[in-house]
Amino acid sequence: MIEIKDLHVRFGAVHAVRGIGFGVPRGGSFGIVGESGSGKSTVLRALSGLNPDWTGTMKVAGQALTRNRGKDFFRRVQMVFQDPYGSLHPRQTVDRALAEPLIVHGMDDHEKRILRALAEVALPPATRFRFPHQLSGGQRQRVAIARALMAEPEVLLLDEPTSALDVSVQAEVLNLLADLQERRDLTYVLVSHNLAVVAHLCPMVGVMQGGEMVEQVSAADLRAGRTVHPHTTELRRLSTELEEA
Amino acid sequence: MQVDIRNLSIAFPTATGLSHAVRNVSLTIGNEKLGIVGESGSGKSLTARSILRLLPRGARMTADKLSFDGIDILKADESAMRAIRGKRAGLILQDPKYSLNPVMTAGAQIAEAWRMHRKGGAREAHEGAMDLLAQVKINDPARVFGAYPHELSGGMGQRVMIAMMLAPDPELLIADEPTSALDATVQAEILRLLEDLVARRGMALILISHDLPLVSHFCDRVAVMYAGRIVEELGAGELAQAKHPYTRGLLECLPALSHPRPRLAVMKRDPAWAEGPPGAPLA
Numbered sequence: 001m002i003e004i005k006d007l008h009v010r011f012g013a014v015h016a017v018r019g020i021g022f023g024v025p026r027g028g029s030f031g032i033v034g035e036s037g038s039g040k041s042t043v044l045r046a047l048s049g050l051n052p053d054w055t056g057t058m059k060v061a062g063q064a065l066t067r068n069r070g071k072d073f074f075r076r077v078q079m080v081f082q083d084p085y086g087s088l089h090p091r092q093t094v095d096r097a098l099a100e101p102l103i104v105h106g107m108d109d110h111e112k113r114i115l116r117a118l119a120e121v122a123l124p125p126a127t128r129f130r131f132p133h134q135l136s137g138g139q140r141q142r143v144a145i146a147r148a149l150m151a152e153p154e155v156l157l158l159d160e161p162t163s164a165l166d167v168s169v170q171a172e173v174l175n176l177l178a179d180l181q182e183r184r185d186l187t188y189v190l191v192s193h194n195l196a197v198v199a200h201l202c203p204m205v206g207v208m209q210g211g212e213m214v215e216q217v218s219a220a221d222l223r224a225g226r227t228v229h230p231h232t233t234e235l236r237r238l239s240t241e242l243e244e245a
Numbered sequence: 246m247q248v249d250i251r252n253l254s255i256a257f258p259t260a261t262g263l264s265h266a267v268r269n270v271s272l273t274i275g276n277e278k279l280g281i282v283g284e285s286g287s288g289k290s291l292t293a294r295s296i297l298r299l300l301p302r303g304a305r306m307t308a309d310k311l312s313f314d315g316i317d318i319l320k321a322d323e324s325a326m327r328a329i330r331g332k333r334a335g336l337i338l339q340d341p342k343y344s345l346n347p348v349m350t351a352g353a354q355i356a357e358a359w360r361m362h363r364k365g366g367a368r369e370a371h372e373g374a375m376d377l378l379a380q381v382k383i384n385d386p387a388r389v390f391g392a393y394p395h396e397l398s399g400g401m402g403q404r405v406m407i408a409m410m411l412a413p414d415p416e417l418l419i420a421d422e423p424t425s426a427l428d429a430t431v432q433a434e435i436l437r438l439l440e441d442l443v444a445r446r447g448m449a450l451i452l453i454s455h456d457l458p459l460v461s462h463f464c465d466r467v468a469v470m471y472a473g474r475i476v477e478e479l480g481a482g483e484l485a486q487a488k489h490p491y492t493r494g495l496l497e498c499l500p501a502l503s504h505p506r507p508r509l510a511v512m513k514r515d516p517a518w519a520e521g522p523p524g525a526p527l528a
Contacts (some may be wrong), residue, residue, distance in 0.1 A: 161484065166285055166455060167495060172511055196500040223502055234430065239429070240457055242456075243499075
C-alpha cells in the first residue's frame with residue numbers, strides 16, 4: 001500500500017531525513033520510533049504532503065506521489081496529530097469539524113455519516129454539538145480520529161496520537177485504533193517516541209536516529225531483544241527497565 | 246526537616262458551588278524520595294504546591310495541619326513563606342522552555358538565584374553558578390553559562406533549572422513532572438542526576454508524575470492519587486503487590502514490551518474510589 005525509497009528531506013542546510021525507505025502492506029501497520037529531532041515526524045509530514053521539499057520515491061497504492069497531490073490523495077490519506085486541542089478549530093462544533101471533509105470531498109448524506117462516525121469512535125451523540133473545550137482530552141482525540149475517517153480513507157498517518165493522553169485513556173484510544181483497522185482494513189503509519197506503544201500496534205518497527213532509519217525490526221524480535229543497532233538496544237533497555245520494576 | 250500534611254483539602258469556587266480538587270490528604274515526608282502519581286486532575290500537583298502555598302488564585306485550602314519543619318504554612322505570613330520558597334524548598338517544573346527566562350543567559354539566572362539567597366557579591370555568584378553547573382554534570386559549564394535558554398536542548402535546560410534550584414542548598418526539592426518533556430535517554434540521565442544529588446546532599450524529594458512504573462522505580466515510597474484522594478501508598482518495588490483496583494488498572498492498561506497483550510485492559514472506574522473509605526466525610 002505504501003512504498004518509500006531513498007527519501008531525503010532538507011530544510012535549507014539541515015538534512016533532516018537522509019535516504020530512508022520502508023514498505024507497508026494494505027491493512028498493515030508500520031511504526032516509526034526515535035527521539036526528538038530524529039526526523040520521524042518529518043517522514044510523516046513528507047508522506048502526507050505537508051512538506052514539499054523532499055526527493056526520492058513515495059508510492060501510495062501503486063501511484064507515485066508528486067509535489068502537488070490531487071484531491072483524491074487527500075481523501076485516501078488522512079492524518080491524526082498529537083494534540084487534538086491544537087488540531088481542532090476552537091470555535092467550531094464537533095458537527096462542523098466532522099462536516100468539513102464531507103463538504104471538501106463533495107460527499108452526501110452528512111447527517112447519517114456524522115452520526116455513524118460518532119458511534120464508530122464510541123462518542124455519545126450528545127457530543128455532536130459541543131465545542132472542543134467542552135470535551136476531555138480523550139474525547140477530543142476521538143473526534144480527531146472520527147474527522148480523519150469521514151472521507152473514508154485507506155491510510156491513516158498517526159503522529160504521536162496518544163502522547164498527550166493519560167495512560168488509561170491511551171489504552172482506550174489504542175484499542176479503538178486496533179478495532180478500526182480491523183473493521184475498515186486501514187493501513188497505518190504510527191510515529192511515537194514510546195517503544196511499547198509502537199510495538200503494541202505495529203508488527204514492523206523502524207528506528208530512527210539523526211535522520212537515518214538505523215534499523216527495521218519486527219515487533220516479535222524487538223520484544224525478544226533480537227536487536228542489531230545499539231540505539232535500538234538502548235531504547236529497548238530503557239523501556240523494559242521500568243516494566244520490570 | 247519534615248513536612249506534615251494532615252487532612253488537606255483544596256477547593257475552587259465555581260458557578261455551581263465548590264469543586265473539591267484535593268480531599269482529606271495526609272502525608273508525612275522526611276528525608277526520603279516520595280512519589281505522587283495520578284492522572285490529570287487527580288490533585289497531585291496541588292498537593293505538592295500547597296507546601297509552598299503556591300496555589301492558583303481563588304483556591305480555598307483547609308487542613309488540620311500543614312507544616313514545613315515546624316513552620317505552620319497555613320498561618321505563615323508572606324515573608325516567612327519567602328524564606329521557604331526557593332530557599333528551603335525548590336520547585337522544578339516540567340518544561341524548561343517555559344520556566345526559564347528567555348532573555349537572560351542560563352548563567353545569569355543561576356547567579357541571580359545564588360545572590361538572592363546567599364547575599365554574596367557578583368564574582369562569588371559567578372563562581373557559585375559555574376560550580377553548580379558542574380554539579381549538574383554539564384561538561385562545558387562556561388559555554389552553558391553564556392547561553393540563552395533557546396540555545397539549550399531540553400535536557401540541558403532542565404539541568405540549568407536544577408542547578409538554579411540547588412543554589413540556596415534547599416532541604417526539599419519538589420519536581421513536578423521534571424522529565425515528561427524529555428526523550429527517554431535524557432529522562433534516564435536527569436533522574437540519575439536527581440538521585441545522585443538527593444543522596445549526596447541529604448535532600449528530601451517529592452517527585453510528581455503520571456508515570457507509575459517510572460516513579461516506583463525511582464522513589465522510596467509512592468502515593469497514588471485519584472480524584473483528589475490518596476487511594477494507596479506503596480513502598481518501592483511493591484508495585485506488583487498493589488491492591489487498589491485503580492493502581493492495578495493503571496498498570497494493566499500500559500502496553501509493555503516484555504509481555505505483549507492482544508488488547509489493552511480498559512479501566513472501569515468505580516464511583517466508590519472517589520468517595521474514599523466508608524464513613525469518611527466528603528469534603
